[in-house]
Amino acid sequence: MNALGLSMIVKMGCICTRESLNINGVKYVVKERLGEGGFSTVDLIENKGTKRKYALKRILCHSVEDQKTAMEEIAYCRKLKHPNIIELVDSTFKGSADIVVNATSEAYLVLPYFRRGTLHDYLTLKSFNRNHLGVKEVVRLFADICQAVKYLHDFTPEAIAHRDLKVGNVCLTESMSPVLMDLGSCAPAKVQVCGAQDAQKLQDLAAERCSMTYRAPELFHVESYCVIDQRTDIWSLGCVLFALCYFKSPYDIVYEKGDSVNLAVISGTIHFPEDTPFSQDVHDLISFMLKVNPSERPFIDSVIERTRDLQNRIEVVV
Known part of the structure; x- marks a missing residue:
């Protein structure tokens, strides 16, 4: 190899090699960064x-507390078994987090790879041409997501809240079935404050783990004496x-306009487009869930x- 060729490889990073991983005796090669x-x-x-392709989630842990949080996510992934909730293929830890400065560990979660990406990706593509989903598809997807949430809320011995439900945390299978993912925010549903x-403490945790534009009002300003339950979801x-x-x-x-999400959520402000292909029944179902008072x-x-x-009703009309 001439000097120019060697120089190009050094500058670009060796394009002929990829990171290899050994996770519990199984060898993988990293293909690309997904997110x-x-x-x-x-x-x-x-x-x-x-x-076979998979998604590898890596969680960098800077402390024992971070490592505990990652272990809790792994535990939830292992015990939750539902067709509309992501499964855990394998997991491990590399290194050991400690209170010593710069001591870190990394949790590796091997998960199924969904070629279609997330519901957020799908909706973004549709939005370019303002190509609304048909009401039948909207309700089908939503009904399946609800089944995953019901499984969490009915879980025994203790109900579980996801606490970060959003379209970015829903993957789509080849058959366009929704699969709920990112269980790192899951927690016991009922919290006595x-x-x-x-x-x-709960308010800070919610700010850290619950996406602001999907976060329930009671998590923006947590009252000193209250009970928070699964109705955040x-x-x-x-x-x-x-x-x-x-x-x-x-x-x-609201966020994109630069207005206060906090104030809009607390006030229950919601505006439905006037030019809409969706019936009042769909809007009523949305309003049914977006009650500021959790009770x-x-x-x-x-x-x-x-x-x-x-x-x-949709089936009858169709």
Whole structure:
């Protein structure tokens, strides 16, 4: 190889090699970066033997507390078994987080790879031409997402809240079935808040883990003495259904205008487009979930019942 060729490879990084990983005895090669967030990255990886592709979620842990949080996500992935909730293929830790400065570990979660991407990706493509989903598809997708949420809320021995439901956390299978992912925000559904310190801790946690434009009002300003329950997810579901109809959460629109999401959520402000292909029944279902007072908000069974009624009416019309 001449000097010029060697120089080009050095400058570009060796294009002929890819990162290899050994996870519990299975060898993978990293193909490309799929995405990254504040706490993790996701890579497309390929099993060297079977050539099957997976998604690898890497969570960098800077402390023992970070490592505990990652272990909790792995635990939720392992115990939740539902066709509309993502499965965990394998997992491991590399390194060991400690209180010593610069001591870090990394959690590796091997997950199914969804070639179609997320519901957010799908809606973004549709939005370019203002090509709304048909009402039948909207309600079908929403009904399946509700089944995943019902499984979480009915889980025994303790109900689970997802706490970060949004279209970006729903993958789509080849047959266009929704699969709920990112279980890192999952927690026991019912939280008893006793005092200002508890309230601030939960509020800070929500700000960190719950996407602002899908976050329930009671998580923006947590009262000093209250009970938070799984109806935080119902608010988020209302935002998801709005996004299925109009491509974004109603509060994404507020955020993009530069207005206060906090104030809009607390006031329950929501504007439906005047020029819409969707019936009042669909808007009523969204409004049914977006009740500012959580005690007035339905539980998941009532949402599913109304969704089924809507499906039946659609079938009759069609």
